[in-house]
Amino acid sequence: MKGGRVWVLWLALLWMSSLQAQEKVLHVAFSASETGFDPVQTSDLNTAAIEQQLFESLLTYDYLARPAKLVPRLAATMPSVSGQGRVWTFTLKKGVYFSPDPVFRGKKREVTATDVVYTLMRFMDPKNRSPYKFLLDGKIEGLDERAAQARATGHFDYDTPVAGLTVLDPWHVRVHLKTTDYNFGHAMAQPVMGIVAREVIEAYAGDTASHPVGTGPYRLGQWLRSARIELIRNPNYRPEVWHFSPGNDPENRRLVAQMEGKMLPRIDRIDIQIIEEAQSAWLSFGKGELDILGIPAQFSPLALSGDQLRPEWVRRGVHLDRIVEPAIAYYFINQQDPVLGGMTPAKIALRRAIFLAMNDGEMMRVIDKGQAIRTTYPIPPGVAGADAQYQSLLNYDPELANQLLDAYGYRRDRTGYRLQPDGKPLEVQYTTGLSSQDRELDEVMKKSLDRIGLRFSSNKLKFPDIIRAERQCQVQFRLSAWIADYPDGDNFMQLWYGPHTHENNASCYQDPEWDRLYEQTLTLPDSPRRDALYHRLARRLELYGVTKVSTSALRNVLSQPWVLGYRAHPILPSVWNYLDVEERHGATP
């Protein structure tokens, strides 16, 4: 009897190991922790990358088309737009089901127009404090009034319909906008706009971030917070076929040859590790333990010579994909900070002096290892509204910074560091993370501030804590980065909009004059008139010492030879659902 049991166990194990061999797994790594998977509460790229796979928005971007082009995802077709860009009608795909969850009691739950309306409403619920509220804020008829009512009563009414969100039938929803908005389609393509089911959100109220239930190609498997996230194939996923047009790009033609006509998703399990140290990630890729890796800047000399992949990697069959990120790295100073904030000329001068002392050239050379370009305008290349000719007011110039500080009475004490004009001590607190690259940033920052006689101190936090502190306007000074959610300048300019304080306006800048001009840009499509306004906005940020745009990074992504169909996408945070992996053919050293 006993022996019999052991025999059965062996058989089961054998059967399981044969399954393991057939299972296709993709291994990837993130450099920072996820923050939890409720789309409405997400603001960081890593979490968005996972949500891109768990949830589906109405629209998305074509995988291969450049510049990025909107295409339908949960919608059956592109929306029909009427009323001068104010009435948007979306048609949903039929037969789309949420991934299985106990809340559905074993029944398959189909997505309908009501879910779309609920998902949009959630962003305006004050309880959710959504960082992406700006996508809908002040845009949809009746929704802001609903939010105001919720602020007054403490309860958001989801049951009464809103004038601007009309359910025509289960598969048609019409959105009435207050003003003309040509970017509403981009808003509907955000991974955070992934459609959710009301009963799931309400069943897990208070802990929605750990119970993501969407319609995406994957669902959440094992999850070790801040360590490992596993995505497994969603059994309810509808039949989707890999079909993209290669255009004139030979690299795209290779992809089409590999992937055209395959049923999606190809990969059974996606294994995401959080590897904060770039070196560990780099070595893992070298050993073949990671399948796709963006080359950490400090290791680019090992992978690249100039802009080409080094021969030893080419011989291993590794592919390089290289694009300019639609992103900016920018310094910001908290305008509400008791030491650096405020609108008196002396404070403005201090902030401008700090920005003048930032050595962008050295930053690119030493920290980015040449894998970045200097950008001065808040809108980076490749995004509508960009201006490569824009001249910054705040170029690296420590002599000018010193003259300015002298002129405004920031005297030096006996140690050579400056005091506030009223004689109080002065210290600039810079916020960074805990990795070794953050220490390098600290070093550049200290050197830069030493040059103009400002005392430096560093505040080291984990990434999610930095974001939290920024929202509470408690970060004094930081080099932050913003990557385009959608390829339009508005996505960058909104970073300084007064009402976005406590959301994405980390500088906590509230300037009625600036806000008024910004609101004007919202009514304009991408045009020279809008560009003129953007130039005024950008200059005002420099004049008042709010921000200095520093660089745009180059993204170099390596993929192993057994990864099929990979192309870096400037906007989509993850493209795992379009990939396939082959059996490895001894390419690992």
Next chain:
Amino acid sequence: MTVQMDSSMRSESAWSLALRRLWRDPVGRISLGVVTFYLVLVGMVLAGWLGTRWNDPVAVNYAPPTWFVSAANRVTLPAGEAWDRTLVVPLYGWTDPLEPLWSEARAAAQRIQPEPVSYRLTLPFGADKWGRDVGQKVLKGTQTSVWVGLVAAFVATLIGTVLGALAGYYGRVVDDLLNGFYGVLTSIPYLLLVFAVAAVLQQKGVGTLILILGLTGWTGVFRLVRAEYMKHRTREYVLAAGALGASHGRRVWVHILPNVGHVVLVQFSQNLVGFIKSEVILSFLGFGVPVSSVSWGSMLNEAQNELILGKWWQLVVTTVAMAVFVTASSLLTDALRDALDPRLNS
């Protein structure tokens, strides 16, 4: 004969005997020499005679190490990035809130012509990514690490000795309380405890580091000193002192302490080595010294990324400096224990 007898019978103090025994041991002699050499270096850096220029970029980035200096070992680079100071940017209809001082400052800055700076192409110990001399850095790093180790070991030994003496001498409630405290503290894994203290102190700096290590590292000393005091408090000489009217305090600090001094001294030197290693680990993990300073740990942390790029010199120099000191200190601890323990010497 009588003369000889006299000289051999003159009683020597236990401490000078121990010192003689230490000096007779060649390992003890050498390690004492090395440790003294390091302490002198630390003193000189603290006094500002050495390692003061560690933060100055004197060479090109990653200048390689070489001992053969040729005449053409310098390169002159323009100071600062080239940008046209005379360029007037359009304000797009705004007025500058800092006028007229901004224009005046610009005019004044334009008159300053930055001097071109010359950098070295090689250095005896090489340069780091900012072109700082690794030789200077390792001096400064040695000072930080050894100083942190010394002061933290002093703090830990002081706390451990005082609490151990109280617990061992008074026993009963005092002993129970202190033992309970000891038990709680040692039940927490060491690194976790260190991180917890670091999180509570909230500040970064050499002072914080010393506090962290000192406040968490006294437990070993406590245990040993307590045991010694329990043993000694019933000895005849202590009872005699009590009979003669010596107070408890006098018995604890004047009568017993000198007799357990050797245990304290050995513990001190053992802690020194332990704390230097802990400092390296903490700095390596990013909890250590701030960027305004440099230590062995922060240098090793930098070196991990450099090594992969083939820049080995910072790693080698730091490792050698650290390994020599830690080894010498450990050997000295052993030799001290041997010298101070009369039973081993019979």
